[in-house]
Amino acid sequence: MAVIEVKHPLVKHKIGLMREADISTKKFRELTGEIARLLAYEATADFPTEKVTINCWSGPAECDQIAGKKVTVVPILRAGLGMLDGVLDILPNAKVSVVGLARDHETLKPVNYFDKFVGSLEARTALIIDPMLATAGSMIATVDLLKARGCKDVRALVLVAAPEGVKALQEAHPDVRCWTAAIDSHLNDVGYIIPGLGDAGDKIFGTT
């Protein structure tokens, strides 16, 4: 299954709180960060470890350490920035690549206005972050950019996914795994997820 709905009670509780219509910018941001952290925890569960000897207070001890995994976190501007601090909390050595995409309100197609990638993408796991997977146009375009630069291990974290976006991402990139806090009902006729969160970028940045 390329899109994995995380069923952990903490994730379910927090995504429910985010749906409150009158939620403040502060609360929306806080919950975005908290869920991002939990999704990153799930998405890194298969990272390989190796035994290393640590000089412990009681003498040498065999400990598990992440084995040479290089990561780039890839926020999709703007809304993906809201998840960045949460992910970096648990992956503090990750490098950050940035992709700027905005959906054209008429066509719903993503327009690329910025990108800046770190080096050695062929050796890195990419963790794309964006709160919303609606049509999946923005996510598919970002995966295309990463793969074109040699990235072979691409993963994604989103807060809410629409079934239409799940299907489109699976068809375009069946090798990409995407962790989501919820798979919602459908897209409305202007491409918003129902019930969804509304406009995640506006809620994180306080714009209207």
Ligand SMILES: O=P(O)(O)OC[C@H]1O[C@H](OP(=O)(O)OP(=O)(O)O)[C@H](O)[C@@H]1O
């Ligand atoms: O799956 P899609 O149909 O591509 O839609 C999802 C995209 O739309 C939103 O960004 P938006 O274009 O509103 O930009 P913003 O983050 O600057 O608000 C959201 O953050 C995703 O990037």
Ligand SMILES: O=c1cc[nH]c(=O)[nH]1
């Ligand atoms: O529901 C949606 C769809 C796209 N972008 C959002 O911010 N929300």
Ligand SMILES: [Mg+2]
């Ligand atoms: Mg927006």
